[in-house]
Amino acid sequence: MIHRAWPIQNKMRVTTGFTTVVSTLVLSLWPILAPAATYQVGSIADLNARISSAVAGDTIILSNGVYASASAINIIKVGTAANPITIKAETIGGVEITGTKGFTLSSPAAYITIQGFKFTHAGNISISSGTSHCRFTRNLIQLTIPATNDVSYINISGDDVQIDHNELRNKSTLGEMLDIAGSGSQVARRLWVHHNYFHDFTSPGGNGAETIRWGLSGLSLSTGDGLCEYNLFVRCEGENEMISNKSSGNTYRYNTVLDCDGGEISQRHGNDCLYYGNYMRNTQGMRIYGDRHKIFNNYFESNSVGVNMGNGDGDVYNGAALTAHDRPDDNVVAFNTFIGNATHYEMGGRTGGLGSSNTVVANNLFQGGGSMASISSSAPYTGSWSNNIRWQTSSAGNMPASAYTNVNPLLAKDSSGAYHIQSGSPAIDTAKGSYNYYEVYSTFSYVTNDMDGQPRDANNDIGADEFSAAPVLVHILTTNDVGIAAGLTNQLSVAPASQLVPPGLAALYAVSFTGAVFTSTISLSVSNLPANTTAGFSRIALTNAGNSTFTVTTTGNTPSGNYALAIRGIGGGLTNTITAALIVSANAVPRIVTIAAAGTNVIIRGTNAQPFGSYLLLTATNLTLPLNQWSVASTGAFDPSGNFNLTNPVLSGAPGGFYLLQLAP
Ligand SMILES: [Ca+2]
Ligand SMILES: [Ca+2]
Ligand SMILES: [Ca+2]
Ligand SMILES: [Ca+2]
Numbered sequence: 306m307i308h309r310a311w312p313i314q315n316k317m318r319v320t321t322g323f324t325t326v327v328s329t330l331v332l333s334l335w336p337i338l339a340p341a342a343t344y345q346v347g348s349i350a351d352l353n354a355r356i357s358s359a360v361a362g363d364t365i366i367l368s369n370g371v372y373a374s375a376s377a378i379n380i381i382k383v384g385t386a387a388n389p390i391t392i393k394a395e396t397i398g399g400v401e402i403t404g405t406k407g408f409t410l411s412s413p414a415a416y417i418t419i420q421g422f423k424f425t426h427a428g429n430i431s432i433s434s435g436t437s438h439c440r441f442t443r444n445l446i447q448l449t450i451p452a453t454n455d456v457s458y459i460n461i462s463g464d465d466v467q468i469d470h471n472e473l474r475n476k477s478t479l480g481e482m483l484d485i486a487g488s489g490s491q492v493a494r495r496l497w498v499h500h501n502y503f504h505d506f507t508s509p510g511g512n513g514a515e516t517i518r519w520g521l522s523g524l525s526l527s528t529g530d531g532l533c534e535y536n537l538f539v540r541c542e543g544e545n546e547m548i549s550n551k552s553s554g555n556t557y558r559y560n561t562v563l564d565c566d567g568g569e570i571s572q573r574h575g576n577d578c579l580y581y582g583n584y585m586r587n588t589q590g591m592r593i594y595g596d597r598h599k600i601f602n603n604y605f606e607s608n609s610v611g612v613n614m615g616n617g618d619g620d621v622y623n624g625a626a627l628t629a630h631d632r633p634d635d636n637v638v639a640f641n642t643f644i645g646n647a648t649h650y651e652m653g654g655r656t657g658g659l660g661s662s663n664t665v666v667a668n669n670l671f672q673g674g675g676s677m678a679s680i681s682s683s684a685p686y687t688g689s690w691s692n693n694i695r696w697q698t699s700s701a702g703n704m705p706a707s708a709y710t711n712v713n714p715l716l717a718k719d720s721s722g723a724y725h726i727q728s729g730s731p732a733i734d735t736a737k738g739s740y741n742y743y744e745v746y747s748t749f750s751y752v753t754n755d756m757d758g759q760p761r762d763a764n765n766d767i768g769a770d771e772f773s774a775a776p777v778l779v780h781i782l783t784t785n786d787v788g789i790a791a792g793l794t795n796q797l798s799v800a801p802a803s804q805l806v807p808p809g810l811a812a813l814y815a816v817s818f819t820g821a822v823f824t825s826t827i828s829l830s831v832s833n834l835p836a837n838t839t840a841g842f843s844r845i846a847l848t849n850a851g852n853s854t855f856t857v858t859t860t861g862n863t864p865s866g867n868y869a870l871a872i873r874g875i876g877g878g879l880t881n882t883i884t885a886a887l888i889v890s891a892n893a894v895p896r897i898v899t900i901a902a903a904g905t906n907v908i909i910r911g912t913n914a915q916p917f918g919s920y921l922l923l924t925a926t927n928l929t930l931p932l933n934q935w936s937v938a939s940t941g942a943f944d945p946s947g948n949f950n951l952t953n954p955v956l957s958g959a960p961g962g963f964y965l966l967q968l969a970p
Contacts (some may be wrong), residue, residue: 326698341388345395349374352392356380361416362388370400374426377409378402382441383667384416386438386747394421397789398850402426410436418442421789425449428454434488436463443789450478462877464494469763471501471786473516476543479509483517485531485552492524492552496531501790503536508544514543517570520552520625525574525595528554537782538562544587546571550578553595558582559758561782565589569613573597573934575625582756582769584781585724589613590646596622596634601749602756602769603641604723607674611646612638616684617659628662631732633661640736640752642769643671644716649698652686660684667691667739670714670732670768672724676702676710694767714768721780723756725770733772734764769782776864790850793819797874799855803886804928805947807915810856810866814885818847818874827874829853834870837862837887845875857887865889866966895943897919897966904954909951909964919969922951922965926962935965 306602308422316939327895341362349372355365361384384390392408394400398421406428407531408419412435421541423445424430430446432439432885436739441459456475457480482503482803487493497521503516516538538560541547547568548557553572553575557612561584568846569589574576576595581602585591590608591600594615605611617632619625643649649671652661658681672675677695680703681688690708690830695701715730738748754760755771758778766772785791804812826848831840834857843854876879895914900907914920919942923935943949949966 326806327727331709332610333710343371346420348372349378349773355377356382356392359390361385361390363914364393364507366393366395367400367422369395371401371403373404373778374402374406375404377406377428377431380408380410380414380417381412382582383413384617386416389416389418389438389440390751391418391420396817396850396852397421398423398445399919403449403732406450408898409433410439412436412877414439414463419444423447427451427456429484430459430740432459432461432463432466434486436466438467439463439957440466440467440469441469441471444472444804445474445789446471446473446561447685448479450476452478452509455479460484460486461496462486462488462493465496466493466709467497468501469497470497470500470787470789470791472504474502475505476514477507477509479511479513481513481515481543482506482541483519485517485519485529486521486821487524487527487552490524491527492520492529492531494528494530497527498531499535500535500787500791502539502784503541504539506541508543512544515546515549516541517548518546518553519548519550520575522551522574522845525551525553526576526621527552528577531555531848533557533558535782535787536560537784538568541565542568543730545569546573547588547701549573551575553577554842555579556581559779560584562586562588563781566868567609569610574631582758582779583756583764584610584756586781593636595631597634599635599637599751601637601640601752602754604644604756604769605645605646605649605756606724608646609648610865611643611650612641612651614638614661614664614686616652616655616681617661618655618657619691620659626775630655632659633664635663636661637665637667637747637749638665639665639669639739639749640755640758640765640767641669641771642724643669643674645673645677648679648702649674650704651676652684654681654683656683658684660686662687663742664688666708667689668693668697668736668765668767670694670707670716670726670748671698672716674698676700677735678702678704687742689739689741691739692767694732695890701741704791725757726766726768726772728772730766732770734762734766736765736767749937751798755944797872797881797883797886799872799883803888804857805888806859806892807890807892808863809861810916812855812887814855814857816842816853816855816872816883817850819850819853830873830875831855832871832873833868835859835863835887836866839865855885858967863889873953891933891942895896895947895949895968897964900964905954905957906952907955907964909953909966910949914941914947914949915968916945918943918945918947920968921967923952923965924962925965928963932965932967938964940969 343364345366401423411549414436437460453670524882551574565588590610592613619629621631693709694711716724716725756769759773759775924938
């Protein structure tokens with residue numbers, strides 16, 4: 306197939322013969338004047354050409370296939386909020402970009418959406434400073450980076466970037482999966498990272514292999530207002546800092562971090578960040594530097610450490626270098642659930658360390674595992690401890706006896722695999738406000754929900770879980786919740802939506818599947834067929850994404866009528882249904898719909914014929930002439946839809962005539 310970079314809706318109007326030529330001449334002028342349109346292209350060269358002339362609202366579709374890039378695919382175009390420029394794969398996961406480099410978005414690019422690609426090229430993806438509102442969604446990113454190169458999957462310096470529903474996997478080189486910088490001393494603002502699946506980052510050795518590095522020391526006092534939520538991280542072990550936050554005012558919530566041995570969420574630089582509603586299991590927990598962070602509603606299970614309050618080697622507020630391990634001041638660790646961690650809460654040692662100051666540790670629930678609080682005596686530690694629950698931890702460590710109640714919190718695992726408090730738990734309604742080290746009282750008014758996303762009631766429960774019957778909005782994420790196919794509400798599509806067939810003929814539909822779960826397979830079936838009809842799919846099983854031709858074959862005994870065929874795709878725990886209309890006509894009688902003179906031609910159009918059936922076009926000057934004396938003007942076959950469109954030359958000065966369509970025997 307030749308892919309022409311014309312608007313698709315206009316391609317559909319191209320018909321046959323002389324009409325094609327006219328359409329080509331007209332349509333080739335359209336892009337100059339074009340309003341927003343949808344284009345399909347089949348090469349990198351055509352993609353680049355179409356990008357270079359894109360206007361707000363355009364959608365550019367790259368046909369499924371594998372394409373090798375020889376250089377960056379540069380984008381500097383500007384869409385709008387209402388009319389973004391969308392560049393997408395024909396189907397999600399159906400287009401792979403190999404070669405040297407993928408998309409590079411540079412100033413002033415804005416409102417650009419990149420959707421559905423598989424990126425395996427060697428160089429990074431870049432969203433530069435000066436861009437805004439660009440989005441990468443439902444892409445699979447597994448770059449082919451030479452082993453000794455320091456390359457990130459995506460470098461982000463633009464504002465209002467959205468990175469969602471991507472799968473970023475299998476990295477083993479220096480460089481981040483998401484490398485967030487900025488411009489001047491300002492970190493990229495309002496970045497939204499959500500519903501991504503980050504997994505299998507193996508250590509190349511050394512620093513600079515964070516799964517996400519959000520800022521830099523030199524940007525750390527600028528406010529990012531970033532939001533990192535509903536992401537799943539599995540086996541992200543590029544280095545100890547699984548996430549390294551190096552800017553201020555960001556929120557990390559509702560993420561799930563599993564099996565990142567030695568990997569931690571590192572609050573490395575910056576102030577005023579929120580960490581809440583995160584689930585961490587078999588990791589190195591959270592490590593905190595900087596001031597005024599709030600760590601609440603988190604669920605820490607079977608980690609080497611739950612929360613590691615850093616031991617500073619400088620105080621940025623008092624002029625220490627931005628690269629310092631800023632002494633943690635005025636942080637809050639409250640309403641968390643700690644289960645079976647080797648050490649639940651600690652401040653480690655540091656030679657000459659400044660320690661940490663004024664940390665509130667309150668209303669947490671500790672069960673099993675090792676020490677509740679292991680505080681190095683090599684540096685100052687100040688704070689307050691109050692109203693925690695301890696049950697079967699190996700020791701209280703440095704937590705004062707007045708700061709906890711030793712009582713069974715009645716925890717039990719629910720179907721999501723997380724321990725929750727049960728009816729009758731002493732944690733229910735027993736949380737309290739707390740004074741900090743400086744005798745300032747807090748009611749924790751910002752704790753308005755729990756680790757399930759359920760609202761806190763009038764009397765907060767101790768720990769991350771509020772005992773509640775409200776809908777659960779947050780849970781330990783699985784691969785069903787994140788990545789390129791998560792959240793798609795209708796993964797099946799069918800085209801055309803309706804087919805008309807006379808009895809005895811077949812109707813063909815294209816069924817497309819864009820994936821329920823990345824690794825899942827669906828099997829296709831159909832119901833609601835008319836009597837005396839058979840049906841089949843060219844491919845019964847589709848994995849991740851693909852197409853199947855669905856054929857319905859009627860017989861002479863198929864009753865006429867209008868049938869809503871229910872096509873189902875079942876798999877991955879989901880059933881998707883889509884309806885295709887099949888209209889079985891009474892026996893076909895072709896008819897001429899229009900007949901008109903056009904220059905030296907007469908054009909006859911008609912419908913309702915047997916698809917692919919043969920015909921004779923007869924002509925005579927005298928309508929009463931016996932049929933066997935009419936002459937044959939032309940012969941041919943009806944098109945697949947049973948339509949016909951005949952162009953016949955008429956000699957200049959010829960007398961008027963009559964036409965008759967005869968079905969070939
Ligand atoms: Ca690091
Ligand atoms: Ca500080
Ligand atoms: Ca309560
Ligand atoms: Ca709850």
